[in-house]
Amino acid sequence: MQTKRFKDEVVELGLELAWSLWAELSVSGWTRRHSAAAIDLEPLILYTSWLGQFDRRLRDESVDWCISNPRFVSAIRLKNLLRRSSIDVSTSFADFSATVKSHARVPWPGNGTAWKLVPSGKSGMVDLARPALIQLDLRAICGVSARAEVLRLLISESNRGWTSSELAQLSAYGKANVTAALDTLVLANLVKEERLSNGFRFSLLSEPQLIALLGGRPAQFPVWSEILRIVEAFVRFATTKASARSDVRSVEVGGVLREIDRSINTLGLTASPRVATGTDLNYHFDAWVIQLMRQWAGVPDPAAGEVANGNEATYTINRLSVPPGAWMGIVSNPGEQPRALEMPEWAEIYIEHPRSDTIVSDDSVGAPRVAHEILRLAEKRAGRNLGDYWGSGDGRNQLVARAFAEERLWPMRPGQSITFGETFLRAWRRDRLERLAPTTAPSGNAR
Amino acid sequence: MIARDSLAAVLNALGATLAERGLTYEILVVGGSGLLLLGSIARSTKDVDVVAIRHEGEFREASSLPEPLRDAAAATARAFGLSDDWLNTGPADLMFFGLPEGYRDRLQVSTYGGLTVYAAGRLDQIALKLYAATDATRLRDLDDLRAINPSEPELLEAAAWVIAHRLRRFRYDVAYLLRELGVEDADETL
Numbered sequence: 001m002q003t004k005r006f007k008d009e010v011v012e013l014g015l016e017l018a019w020s021l022w023a024e025l026s027v028s029g030w031t032r033r034h035s036a037a038a039i040d041l042e043p044l045i046l047y048t049s050w051l052g053q054f055d056r057r058l059r060d061e062s063v064d065w066c067i068s069n070p071r072f073v074s075a076i077r078l079k080n081l082l083r084r085s086s087i088d089v090s091t092s093f094a095d096f097s098a099t100v101k102s103h104a105r106v107p108w109p110g111n112g113t114a115w116k117l118v119p120s121g122k123s124g125m126v127d128l129a130r131p132a133l134i135q136l137d138l139r140a141i142c143g144v145s146a147r148a149e150v151l152r153l154l155i156s157e158s159n160r161g162w163t164s165s166e167l168a169q170l171s172a173y174g175k176a177n178v179t180a181a182l183d184t185l186v187l188a189n190l191v192k193e194e195r196l197s198n199g200f201r202f203s204l205l206s207e208p209q210l211i212a213l214l215g216g217r218p219a220q221f222p223v224w225s226e227i228l229r230i231v232e233a234f235v236r237f238a239t240t241k242a243s244a245r246s247d248v249r250s251v252e253v254g255g256v257l258r259e260i261d262r263s264i265n266t267l268g269l270t271a272s273p274r275v276a277t278g279t280d281l282n283y284h285f286d287a288w289v290i291q292l293m294r295q296w297a298g299v300p301d302p303a304a305g306e307v308a309n310g311n312e313a314t315y316t317i318n319r320l321s322v323p324p325g326a327w328m329g330i331v332s333n334p335g336e337q338p339r340a341l342e343m344p345e346w347a348e349i350y351i352e353h354p355r356s357d358t359i360v361s362d363d364s365v366g367a368p369r370v371a372h373e374i375l376r377l378a379e380k381r382a383g384r385n386l387g388d389y390w391g392s393g394d395g396r397n398q399l400v401a402r403a404f405a406e407e408r409l410w411p412m413r414p415g416q417s418i419t420f421g422e423t424f425l426r427a428w429r430r431d432r433l434e435r436l437a438p439t440t441a442p443s444g445n446a447r
Numbered sequence: 448m449i450a451r452d453s454l455a456a457v458l459n460a461l462g463a464t465l466a467e468r469g470l471t472y473e474i475l476v477v478g479g480s481g482l483l484l485l486g487s488i489a490r491s492t493k494d495v496d497v498v499a500i501r502h503e504g505e506f507r508e509a510s511s512l513p514e515p516l517r518d519a520a521a522a523t524a525r526a527f528g529l530s531d532d533w534l535n536t537g538p539a540d541l542m543f544f545g546l547p548e549g550y551r552d553r554l555q556v557s558t559y560g561g562l563t564v565y566a567a568g569r570l571d572q573i574a575l576k577l578y579a580a581t582d583a584t585r586l587r588d589l590d591d592l593r594a595i596n597p598s599e600p601e602l603l604e605a606a607a608w609v610i611a612h613r614l615r616r617f618r619y620d621v622a623y624l625l626r627e628l629g630v631e632d633a634d635e636t637l
Contacts, residue, residue, distance in 0.1 A: 243463075243464075243467055245463055245467075247456065247459060247460035247463060247526075248460060248463045248464045248467055250460065250526040250527075251460050251461065251464040251519065251522045251523050251526045252464070252522065253525075253526060254521075254522040254523060254524065254525030254526030254527075255518070255519075255521075255522035255525070257525050258521055258522060258525050277526065277527050277528040278456070278526065278527055281526055
């Protein structure tokens with residue numbers, strides 16, 4: 001059976017996510033948590049049309065935005081994404097589309113029943129200076145077209161060589177449209193075309209100029225079409241699958257995991273509940289769902305210490321796309337400017353010529369060393385000295401750091417970032433030491 | 448692999464899920480899972496072989512599982528860490544060529560919510576295992592036969608069915624070849 005808490009939390013996080021993304025688009029009255037994440041408009045519209053059943057104001061305000069800003073919306077993408085959507089989304093979007101069409105002349109797909117709506121007119125002008133709105137910025141420059149979507153994707157991973165099929169899949173435009181867009185972008189010297197053994201690869205040629213023209217790029221380019229598909233599956237599960245039997249619930253969980261398999265793979269996520277089976281799956285699945293949804297909604301978990309309460313130091317770890325899988329961290333101590341996370345030995349080695357980068361390689365000890373460094377800094381703020389990674393703590397430092405890397409860092413995909421609070425890090429380390437206690441004798445002053 | 452202890456749990460979960468979805472199915476199973484249900488062997492099995500589906504009181508050859516059953520079985524597979532095809536219709540052609548005479552009277556029935564499972568009886572399982580063991584590459588079937596510990600009369604009765612079954616299959620294959628070679632009434636002539 002779904003506990004009320006689980007159901008409420010999943011719905012609430014689903015709504016938080018939608019509101020925050022719409023807030024970036026200038027829908028009023030909600031916290032913006034995605035200023036650094038590129039928004040993808042059409043998947044958001046489709047998702048909101050379905051999620052709006054849980055919050056009429058969200059539904060009406062998003063319609064209001066669409067009525068005020070139809071020129072930014074791609075009817076072709078809506079149509080193509082609808083083909084990949086669930087029946088529930090297709091049905092709800094039909095009514096959403098009908099409602100928008102009753103107030104604005106748009107060639108949108110969907111033929112449902114419009115609901116009565118008096119547009120609130122609260123949707124402000126979109127602020128194209130916001131990095132999160134790079135998609136709309138590109139549309140303002142290139143028009144609502146495959147060209148704009150292709151450029152967005154090329155910018156998202158500018159050092160990667162893309163195939164036209166990959167670009168077509170992720171842009172939700174047809175392959176012919178994408179190929180034509182690539183041809184013109186190559187002609188304009190914005191995109192480089194390279195012939196490799198198995199076909200052509202495309203990458204951005206004039207990135208700095210393009211970024212300058214756009215006024216910056218967001219730090220993250222989440223694949224919202226897949227994320228929102230997963231969130232929809234989670235919310236649907238939490239609100240409809242209400243078996244009182246734990247074994248039946250685990251089978252329903254199995255059904256959800258199958259449903260989102262492709263999206264999970266596309267996002268490069270680890271479906272952590274896979275390790276649990278039978279009725280144990282329920283507990284692991286619920287925890288995983290809440291963790292993922294919090295992460296996507298940008299809502300910290302106070303119980304896990306993943307919150308900066310103003311007096312806490314936070315440590316943001318980025319897993320880089322280039323070099324693939326490498327690590328870079330940001331340390332934010334209260335009242336200080338954020339600074340790059342550095343390995344202690346760098347200070348000695350690079351005295352005369354400081355490193356120009358703060359990247360930690362993704363070799364076998366890269367993530368554990370990053371883990372140790374943030375654990376060390378968190379403990380240091382509480383007056384404890386952990387010592388270094390290699391020699392101190394009777395080997396516990398390495399064991400704990402490796403465990404943290406396995407649990408929290410290695411599952412991250414390139415391009416992902418996560419922020420840990422100092423309280424959480426200390427609590428996590430304490431818990432891990434307790435679990436290690438039978439096999440490892442505690443010593444020193446680091447406990 | 449599905450251990451003896453967990454087979455009931457898996458079928459219970461699947462059956463209860465079907466029931467909650469308002470679905471009911473009746474299946475006839477043979478092979479390792481059937482023997483596990485009879486309590487004849489102790490080893491694990493990798494799948495549950497469905498040889499027929501009961502519809503309106505009649506067992507019909509199961510060439511494929513109905514979509515809702517397949518969907519629920521796949522979800523069960525994910526929940527219990529089984530392979531996607533743990534519930535399959537691999538040996539469905541056994542039904543086409545006929546199970547041992549009187550098999551219906553020997554079926555053992557177990558009900559798991561919306562799923563009713565008919566396990567072929569001891570004599571039929573012996574016959575099917577003996578038939579499978581005639582394939583020299585299937586050593587496990589011989590081991591299963593030894594585990595069942597059939598009596599000599601049981602083995603001889605099973606052997607008669609195996610020979611007749613093999614003959615029916617061989618006759619079918621020959622008829623097919625004759626039809627391919629232009630003998631239109633091959634089935635009747637043979």
